[in-house]
Amino acid sequence: MSVIPNCFGCKQQITDICLTAFGLQWHPYHLACNTCGKDFSDGSRCEEGPDGYAYCSKDFLDKFAPKCERCQQAILGQITNALGKSYHPEHFCCYTCKMQLSGNFHHTDDGVVYCEKHYYEAIGYLCGHCEKPIISGKCITMGNKRFHPEHFHCSFCTTSLSGVGYKRQNDKAFCVSCHLKLYG
Incomplete structure (x- = not known):
């Protein structure tokens, strides 16, 4: 014999669709997103936030997913962290040539990132003859x-x-x- 669960919100038996969140059972219309107030009666996914509240998927991403510094969108997959900021890997690129940067990169004091060639060009240390960086200090x-x-x-x-x-x-x-x- 199966036990019919009770809704944590209204304490009544759940005889139709049961939503499980936070280890408890709910009628989908008795649990709502902490940000927008939308309930989950339409079958949408309920996300459990690290703060202990329920969120719709959109508000969960808006509140908890890291945002890309360049496009301001949530980062769901791979992430590049640099200079205290987060980026989609394809958005972490040289300011001048837009080449995607991975591994070593250069930046100016104001946080603008460059590939090696364009960094030395930006700070004025690109040889006027060969157009290669002057890194030895002698020029x-x-x-x-x-x-x-x-x-x-x-x-x-x-x-x-x-x-x-x-x-x-x-x-x-x-x-x-x-x-x-x-x-x-």
Whole structure:
């Protein structure tokens, strides 16, 4: 002989649809979402919140699922956590080229994330010749451009200008001899 359960809400026997939540039995219309007040008589799923209240699926996600910093939507699957924020993996990407970042990444003090190349470009440490990051700390600065020492050369004869005097003309470097020949 089966026992007919009693609804925890109204204490009456449940003779039709029984909803089990929090280890108790309910009439679906006697248990409601703590946020929107919607009951579960339409057969929708009842989610048990970590705070001990019932929630419809939408409000459960809105309240408890981590939100992606980029799209502000709930993250249901894989998650990327970086800089104290959460992202869908495909939304954690370089600010400049939009390449998805995984593993190592770079960021500026204001929290903008970049791939290696675009980080060094953003902070002004991309070689003006090879366009690769200057990470050794050694560089030659000419105007607002920086160069690896081995890439700083005369724009005409390509002689290395590292450690020697040079002349600047139209944002280009020239050895003294070539500058004299070209510009008098």
